[in-house]
Amino acid sequence: MVERVVVAGAGHAAGQTVASLKQKNFDGEIVLVGDEPWLPYQRPPLSKKYLAGELPAERLLFKPERFYDEPNFDLRLSTRVTSIDRSRRRIATEAGHVDYDRLILATGSRVRRLMIDGADLEGVHYLRNIADVDRIRTDLASARKIVIIGAGYIGLEVAAVARQLGLEVHVVEMAGRVMSRVVSPPVSAFFEREHAGRGVKLSLSTGIAGFTGRDGRVAGVKTSRDEVIAADLIVVGIGIQPNTELAAEAGLEIDNGIVVDDRCRTGDPRIYAVGDCSAHPSRIYGGRIRLESVHNAVEQAKTAAAGVCGEDVVYDQVPWFWSDQYDIKLQIAGLSDGYDRFVIRGDKRSRSFSCLYLAEGRLLAVDAVNAPRDFMQSKSLIAAGATPDPDRLADPDTALSDLG
Ligand SMILES: Cc1cc2nc3c(=O)[nH]c(=O)nc-3n(C[C@H](O)[C@H](O)[C@H](O)COP(=O)(O)OP(=O)(O)OC[C@H]3O[C@@H](n4cnc5c(N)ncnc54)[C@H](O)[C@@H]3O)c2cc1C
Structure with a gap:
């Protein structure tokens, strides 16, 4: 019998795992350990309505606080899982150990960072969590010019919001077209026209050499074309990398994500991995894929929760994703x-x-x-x-x- 499930990470996949366990009347103990101070919340609005100031933080929550008010729930927020001891079936946090019968790794991903001159200046932002957006919004309130590094979904969503807030927006992208990793040239061209038509400047095929600053605060971006673009703030959106270190240190297989089977099980039958951090086999596309999407986080979480409850559910669905711009x-x-x-x-x-x-x-x-x-x-x-x-x-x- 599964007496205690520990979920490492308290993001979207973790929130769905807990919700699915509750829905299945799982009567063991559920310990949720997340290093952010918030209850599980949804990230998509961060670069859309929450950035625009159109959605209060409470509306980001995956479930309201009362949902977790159950005798068998143990929520440990602002707490980091520091290691996994597979032979003793326990995790360590800064506050001590927690034993598990099943462990669900839902550690998500983190942003890739630029390692260039001026990267530590104030006003250089990344966008992954609520705290990041709160800082960006504070800067936006007094800014005139924003430079966005990277024309992926997040960069373009931020461009759309900033333009709607009346800022001068300049997007710098290394590739020759926007969203080049995910869409074809005609779709890129459509989005380039939409942004340009609203006054967004786009510098394509352009790298970044460094940031210039004044009194510790960013003042501009030096490009690979030897130009300096003036900026009151910068948002960098150049992709993410999965948080796999915890699993790797515990000896689990990693291949662009924590390797799982079609039931979200790692090589250790007591440990599952779900969401951005996991890489699963795909019957539809062949090979193993790692997805960065809400749909994947939700469906993998449901699959793992079913597995914990003794059901045999296979995860093999068509991936999907969305982006809102204007x-x-x-x-x-x-x-x-x-x-x-x-x-x-x-x-x-x-x-x-x-x-x-x-x-x-x-x-x-x-x-x-x-x-x-x-x-x-x-x-x-x-x-x-x-x-x-x-x-x-x-x-x-x-x-x-x-x-x-
Ligand atoms: C700005 C933004 C916009 C997005 N827009 C869309 C969209 O429009 N559509 C879409 O489908 N997807 C979108 N996504 C992607 C989607 O939000 C992610 O795919 C989803 O959040 C993945 O859920 P997850 O639980 O795997 O990871 P996360 O939500 O990243 O949660 C992982 C959590 O684990 C914590 N953690 C990591 N390591 C530890 C540890 N050792 N101990 C304790 N806690 C730990 C992390 O801090 C984090 O809180 C967007 C993402 C962002 C950032």
């Missing part, structure tokens, strides 16, 4: 890596269209721009391994649901 909702289903052609469905000028990616005829992924129906219907086609006719895919008068 009035544009980008919804991505599937992974487009390895595509050999793409098809545009709809008219980009209408600001509602989709880009569908195929490999050897099979539908791999879709980027749906203000096109929720295409997103939903493509997701089903991807899951079914459909090989739709590209001409019919491109025809908005043909329902995608008819192409399965």
Whole structure:
């Protein structure tokens, strides 16, 4: 019988793990150990409505405080798990040891940092948690010019919010187009036009040589093109890396994430790993993948919680993700890596269209721009391994649901 589950990390995946255990009437003890001071909360609004000041912090919480008010819940916030002793089945924190029957690693990821001149100046920000955004908002209140390093989702979402707040916005990106890791050239071009049309300056194919400062505070960005762009604050969004050290030190296998099977189990049958920190096998795409998305965190957490309760649930779903920029909702289903052609469905000028990616005829992924129906219907086609006719895919008068 499982008497005590310890969850390491108190983010999105941890919050869902606890919620799923409660829903399944798990009657053992649940110990949640997280190094942030907050109850589990949702990160997506951090670079969207919370940054814009349109959402209070309480609304970020995954569940209200009373949800955790259960006799078998033990919440340890502002507490870091420092090691795992697998032979004794216990974790260590700064405050002592906790024994476990099952351990769920939900340690998430952390931002990649720039190691360049001026990186420690005040006003250079990263964006991962509530405290980061509170600091950014304080600076935004008195700033005129913001420079954003990195034109991925987070960089572009911050650009959209800052522009709507009336700041001068300059985005500097090393790659030749925005969101180049995840979308095709026409979708990048669409977003570049949308941002440029609202007055955002974009410097593509441009690296960063350092930050300049005045009295300890950032004043500008030196680019690889030898320009200096003036800035009152900087937000760096250049990607994340999974928090795998705890697992690695305990001898668990790591391969771009904590290696788990399709039931979210690590090589140790008593330890699961869920969310951003884990790498799982994918039947749909082959090989092992690590995802950075809410959907993945939630579904893996449900799978692990089911496993703890003795159910045999397999996690193998089409990944999906979204990004909000201005009035544009980008919804991505599937992974487009390895595509050999793409098809545009709809008219980009209408600001509602989709880009569908195929490999050897099979539908791999879709980027749906203000096109929720295409997103939903493509997701089903991807899951079914459909090989739709590209001409019919491109025809908005043909329902995608008819192409399965
Ligand atoms: C600004 C932003 C916007 C995003 N927007 C979207 C979006 O629009 N759509 C989408 O699908 N996804 C989005 N994401 C990604 C999504 O939020 C993550 O994929 C999700 O939070 C992953 O959940 P997680 O529980 O695995 O990790 P996290 O939410 O990162 O939680 C992990 C927690 O574990 C803690 N921790 C780490 N190590 C330890 C330790 N040793 N001891 C104790 N605690 C520890 C961390 O501090 C953290 O609190 C966004 C992320 C960010 C940062």
